[in-house]
Amino acid sequence: MARAPGKSFLGRFGVHIAVAAFVILWTIPTLGILVSSLRYKDQIVASGWWTALTTASHTDAGRLGGAADQVEKDGKFLIMGNLFGAGDSRTLTAFGIKAQAPAEFPAGSVADLGDGVTLQVNNDGSYVMSSPVAFEGDRARRVYYAASIPPNFTAENYKTVLLSEGIGRSFINSLTVTVPATIIPILIAAFAAYALAWMRFPGRALLIATVIGLLVVPLQMSLIPLLKMYNGVGAFFGVPAKTYLGIWLAHTGFGLPFAIYLLRSYIAGLPREIMESARIDGASDFEIFVKIVLPLSFPVLASFAIFQFLWVWNDLLVAMVFLRTDADQMVLTARLNNLLGSRGGNWEILTTSAFVTILVPLAVFFSLQRYFVRGLLAGSVKGG
Numbered sequence: 086m087a088r089a090p091g092k093s094f095l096g097r098f099g100v101h102i103a104v105a106a107f108v109i110l111w112t113i114p115t116l117g118i119l120v121s122s123l124r125y126k127d128q129i130v131a132s133g134w135w136t137a138l139t140t141a142s143h144t145d146a147g148r149l150g151g152a153a154d155q156v157e158k159d160g161k162f163l164i165m166g167n168l169f170g171a172g173d174s175r176t177l178t179a180f181g182i183k184a185q186a187p188a189e190f191p192a193g194s195v196a197d198l199g200d201g202v203t204l205q206v207n208n209d210g211s212y213v214m215s216s217p218v219a220f221e222g223d224r225a226r227r228v229y230y231a232a233s234i235p236p237n238f239t240a241e242n243y244k245t246v247l248l249s250e251g252i253g254r255s256f257i258n259s260l261t262v263t264v265p266a267t268i269i270p271i272l273i274a275a276f277a278a279y280a281l282a283w284m285r286f287p288g289r290a291l292l293i294a295t296v297i298g299l300l301v302v303p304l305q306m307s308l309i310p311l312l313k314m315y316n317g318v319g320a321f322f323g324v325p326a327k328t329y330l331g332i333w334l335a336h337t338g339f340g341l342p343f344a345i346y347l348l349r350s351y352i353a354g355l356p357r358e359i360m361e362s363a364r365i366d367g368a369s370d371f372e373i374f375v376k377i378v379l380p381l382s383f384p385v386l387a388s389f390a391i392f393q394f395l396w397v398w399n400d401l402l403v404a405m406v407f408l409r410t411d412a413d414q415m416v417l418t419a420r421l422n423n424l425l426g427s428r429g430g431n432w433e434i435l436t437t438s439a440f441v442t443i444l445v446p447l448a449v450f451f452s453l454q455r456y457f458v459r460g461l462l463a464g465s466v467k468g469g
Contacts, residue, residue: 115443121436123238127175129432131234141234142178144187148227149204149212152220162216168230169210174237180206180230187229206230242437251412252438255420260445261329262404262416263397266336267390273337274344275386279374281345282353283360293349299342304402311335312406327414332407339403340393351385352378387453394449398442417442 120134132141147168155162169175179188182198190196195205198214206212206228214226246252280286281293315334316326324330355378363373379386401418408414415423421438424431 118436118440118443121432122242122440123240124433125174125237125239126431126433127173128234128237129436137238138236140236142231143234144229144231146184146187146227146229148225149214151223151225153223155220157219160217162219164214164220166212167210168206168212168228173210175210175232175234177206177208177210177230177232180204180228182226182228184229188231204228242433243441246434246437246441251415252417252420252441254412255415255417256441258414259398259417262332262336262408263394265329265333266340266397267393269333269337270340270344270393271386271390274341274348274389275379275382276374277341277345278348278352279370279378281349283373284370296342296345296349300346302342304339307339308335308403308406311338315407327407327409329408329414332403335403335407336393336397336400340396344389344393347389348382348385352382355381391450391453395446398446 117134120137121129124134124137128137128141131143150164150166152164154166155164157163168177177192179191180196181187181189182196182204183189190206192206192208195203198204201217202214203216204212204214210232212228281289281296312331312335315331318324319326319331359377360373363377368376399418401416401422404416404419408416408419410419417438421435421442424434424438
């Protein structure tokens with residue numbers, strides 16, 4: 086008996102390889118953000134996240150104490166100190182006095198700097214510079230060194246972000262925007278999709294064509310006219326500008342065309358016999374919609390909820406237009422944008438903030454992912 090097309094071992098094996106490749110490509114960046122968010126700043130600067138479980142080496146530079154820090158002991162003048170700050174976990178392996186040779190002398194050895202001046206730098210970063218005569222001048226000598234960083238992780242980055250950077254408040258603001266902006270389009274689109282799929286009325290085909298046409302309207306082109314219209318209507322009814330209501334309505338308007346198109350395609354593929362049997366039993370369109378269509382449409386509702394939630398949660402442009410920029414209304418994406426502008430070198434803050442941002446979308450996706458593909462494909466093929 087001939088093997089069914091598309092069921093060969095090589096075909097299945099190729100599909101599995103492709104799926105695994107896509108999973109790896111999507112997982113690696115997320116894993117990198119997570120690992121970086123748990124590392125110290127000096128580790129992030131010195132090595133990539135993939136070296137987090139190994140001891141990394143890097144070169145750096147620091148300045149020794151100046152003439153004002155010298156002390157006299159046993160007829161010699163000494164300048165003592167430490168190149169590392171408090172709590173630094175690095176281990177100094179070598180040092181040098183030239184940028185071209187940062188590891189010229191092993192740690193703990195005594196380097197001759199000329200004119201009887203010597204310098205000893207130890208593994209813990211402590212140093213002693215000795216001279217037979219008093220040091221003069223205000224300029225401190227620069228020293229270069231190589232240091233190793235052991236694997237080390239911390240939760241302090243999350244404490245700083247959640248408690249000190251205003252991320253916690255922005256997290257609540259994003260939820261305040263996202264949850265209603267996901268539920269409202271679903272409620273409206275479900276009614277509209279049922280009407281366009283199963284109810285007969287004049288202009289139905291034109292409405293369907295309009296919905297499909299709205300799918301290609303760029304958000305950037307309609308954003309400012311929508312804002313002006315909202316401000317005009319709000320001023321007429323006394324509704325203040327820059328409120329959550331405005332951004333809810335904006336996201337609802339931008340999400341409705343795709344929601345109606347997706348839901349209608351699914352609802353139109355439901356068995357006609359079920360609808361006709363319900364009508365014979367005397368059920369109205371509203372009863373059919375509530376008791377039959379909605380329960381059967383849960384997969385496609387979950388699919389759209391994932392799309393809309395991810396879109397609204399990651400949105401920055403609409404939030405900047407319809408909300409104020411103070412802490413009471415600033416969403417997570419806007420807060421991260423501010424952190425990127427003011428903390429361009431604090432990668433531990435940025436990676437931690439980014440991972441906090443993706444936690445909720447990941448939770449939403451994995452909780453609804455079993456309905457995702459089913460909701461997208463169920464209405465594409467009708468039974469005979």
